[in-house]
Amino acid sequence: AQSVTQLGSHVSVSEGALVLLRCNYSSSVPPYLFWYVQYPNQGLQLLLKYTSAATLVKGINGFEAEFKKSETSFHLTKPSAHMSDAAEYFCAVKNTGNQFYFGTGTSLTVIP
Amino acid sequence: GAVVSQHPSWVICKSGTSVKIECRSLDFQATTMFWYRQFPKQSLMLMATSNEGSKATYEQGVEKDKFLINHASLTLSTLTVTSAHPEDSSFYICSAVRTTEAFFGQGTRLTVV
Numbered sequence: 653a654q655s656v657t658q659l660g661s662h663v664s665v666s667e668g669a670l671v672l673l674r675c676n677y678s679s680s681v682p683p684y685l686f687w688y689v690q691y692p693n694q695g696l697q698l699l700l701k702y703t704s705a706a707t708l709v710k711g712i713n714g715f716e717a718e719f720k721k722s723e724t725s726f727h728l729t730k731p732s733a734h735m736s737d738a739a740e741y742f743c744a745v746k747n748t749g750n751q752f753y754f755g756t757g758t759s760l761t762v763i764p
Numbered sequence: 765g766a767v768v769s770q771h772p773s774w775v776i777c778k779s780g781t782s783v784k785i786e787c788r789s790l791d792f793q794a795t796t797m798f799w800y801r802q803f804p805k806q807s808l809m810l811m812a813t814s815n816e817g818s819k820a821t822y823e824q825g826v827e828k829d830k831f832l833i834n835h836a837s838l839t840l841s842t843l844t845v846t847s848a849h850p851e852d853s854s855f856y857i858c859s860a861v862r863t864t865e866a867f868f869g870q871g872t873r874l875t876v877v
Contacts, residue, residue, distance in 0.1 A: 753810045
């Protein structure tokens with residue numbers, strides 16, 4: 653079975669500070685990993701995905717994530733937080749049947 | 765890019781009535797679509813896999829008679845919440861996969877009063 657765990661349900665950072673959202677995965681096969689962002693009462697927007705190509709994945713809005721097999725991690729980072737980054741972030745793993753299994757989410761607050 | 769559209773975006777219904785939510789893939793065909801449910805402040809949980817032309821596959825604990833799924837064409841899947849009750853109030857999101865990328869609908873906020 654595949655699953656992801658997001659550590660920290662709430663993260664607060666100052667505007668301009670580093671954003672680090674943690675995600676660890678569990679998978680017996682090479683995983684397809686994703687980060688999505690969700691704004692209130694909206695659907696999911698794909699930030700980036702890992703599909704076994706480059707381990708450092710660059711996404712939209714300045715986000716990136718690094719796949720570390722040794723740590724079974726896929727943490728999301730952004731060098732400098734912007735107010736518009738405040739949202740809910742979900743890490744997810746996709747199985748071969750294209751079903752997604754999401755982490756519990758991390759709510760990011762950006763303090764001006 | 766590919767777009768998945770859900771309708772309605774929000775709906776309020778009386779307890780005991782049924783509500784239908786549509787999920788359309790607008791510029792690609794999707795033989796498989798997925799339905800997720802999200803409770804407030806919680807993550808998305810896979811409810812069922814909708815297969816065009818065949819019965820849906822439900823996740824454990826999801827009542828198939830409660831949540832009726834119809835995938836009658838390659839671009840449309842519908843989720844009907846039958847005899848809705850307040851505990852069915854939730855945010856429902858569908859997705860469709862094209863090659864390796866999933867596209868999600870904007871979600872439907874269901875409130876049962």
